[in-house]
Amino acid sequence: MTVGIVGAGQLGRMLALAGYPLGLDFLFLDPAREAPAGKVAPQICSDFTDAEALARLARETEVLTFDWENISVDALRALPKGAHICPPISALAAAQDRVSEKQLFERLKIPTTRWHSVESRGELDRAVQEIGLPGVLKTRRLGYDGKGQRVLRKPGDVAAAWEALGNSPLLYEELVPFDYEVSIIGARSGRGEVVTYPLNGNVHAEGILRLTRAPYGPAPLQRRAALYLRRALEHFHYTGILTIEFFVRAGKLIANEMAPRVHNSGHWTIEGAQTSQFENHLRAILDLPLGSTAPRGHCAMINLIGEMPGRNSVLGIAGVHLHDYAKTPRPGRKLGHLTLVERSAALRDRRARRLLGELAAAIRIP
């Protein structure tokens, strides 16, 4: 049984490493010659929109999935009828466009930020008037890791933001003064089985996830987030892993965005949960029974960004699990992550603080 994956980044790499023990084979499609997943599985080196390459990927595999949501919905829709694509293209399309995403949240009664679509300078002025400052101007498409965003704090910021982003369709939304950020990850299989992982508590800096702790937050928040996730999973007759990121303000969840794929905030599940998000994504798309999402302890995941610490120094720290994506270092690039699984939240936080100190990472643990 071969799984085809569009995108051969670290998420694809970890999908393959989770799938090999299940006896699965993999075939990736990615234009990058040195893609992380291409070092552990065969890869078709071709553009994501190359119809012929996509058709070959579909032909040579039993099911198609993706590790990257900024791929062409049109190219996937153009595949021959027999191609089995999971998660559904409709969910991918909704996640690719911030306006569709907001409309989806509203339709499913998932609280989200106040927002306004922006297609002209005049519309931006009206949006700022209506929603107020501070706010965030974002491109509707192709944003990730804080790319394609400008924060507007005072009226004078409007012109520069329009200058920077005005070439693309945009969305303006309120900047939420949140208490903290969480995400929830869950899976639905073709037979309708649904599982959800414990909430992740996330810390971002410069738009990039730096630290996740799980399980995180009070039980009512967990239940509420799981309820929202289930609504989205069922709305799409979803198969695979789906992630929703939330702001938390005064104990309430405010949906920020969703990702129709395994998610950076779920990397702790490799060591920290009974079944990893990667294995459960594969189980879901192959219509196998889903695995337990119970945590094995109190986990912290720290992203390694821009440069890798030495293997010797990191592996010398008790309890640290290293995940090196085999990528060429570049400022701001996610190169790997570290995971801790501890007996108590206090111990986990103490060790995570020490680890962040040794990495000289300027991240404050709340």
Next chain:
Amino acid sequence: MTVGIVGAGQLGRMLALAGYPLGLDFLFLDPAREAPAGKVAPQICSDFTDAEALARLARETEVLTFDWENISVDALRALPKGAHICPPISALAAAQDRVSEKQLFERLKIPTTRWHSVESRGELDRAVQEIGLPGVLKTRRLGYDGKGQRVLRKPGDVAAAWEALGNSPLLYEELVPFDYEVSIIGARSGRGEVVTYPLNGNVHAEGILRLTRAPYGPAPLQRRAALYLRRALEHFHYTGILTIEFFVRAGKLIANEMAPRVHNSGHWTIEGAQTSQFENHLRAILDLPLGSTAPRGHCAMINLIGEMPGRNSVLGIAGVHLHDYAKTPRPGRKLGHLTLVERSAALRDRRARRLLGELAAAIRIP
């Protein structure tokens, strides 16, 4: 950093899957076209004794190791001086010959069975006279999974056993009426760091390991086994994972054999220990700090032999982790294994019994 591995079986496959998260690359050498590790990493398809292929493997990798001990010591010794081979060839040579192995145990004061080397029919008669019946006649070399062995229970068995095995140098040893079987696995790194895993309690049938439970046995036995293992590790200035299998009779350890490699009785460490035997083997041979061998719970590992159960049925059982080696089924062949990690030994045993029942495996849990 690329690790070269002679032998591309399931042990090699699991080494690669443990090494990818560390950012390592792998290159295998194995004559089998459909080798399990060859499906997850590049493979040189060539005979184990092919000097040119071995030289290429050494040239293209930073360190050479093996997943199979019946490889040619002479071929390894013939490699250019620069080749870095771990574990040491001396340990491999000792493990390949049952007489050297017995002599080693005696030299290191590790209790073992009474034994006699046998090179003629006359010597066999004298060995049976001296050691008595029942006993086991074994080929000195190339024995594994019960192959190359005959049990002698009565004087009339001697002729048939000689007929079957007399072509090769042999060893005759007493048949130990053991209470149970255990093994100990540990690692030593180049810098002399040593770690040992909790004892494994093993159940064999027809010479093949069926079930391992860990941690197993009383603390004094664990300490004693760890002491013996350390003696062997230090004797060889060993680097990598070493395994010793013991019989236990009246609370005493009697060494049966050793394996200079990761071992089937340590497969539970993938989910069940802080650091798997596979990761610690790689850390040891790359002279990285060794990882914690602390167990994450009470583990059972069940081998899947001869035929694979359906993925759907196995993954539907709570807590089961599947490892499918992607091998073609054949009677008596190890095709995969299942692992359980539970909160208590009682729960582990209950679940393991139920699982063995569902697999229709005729294994009794003591």
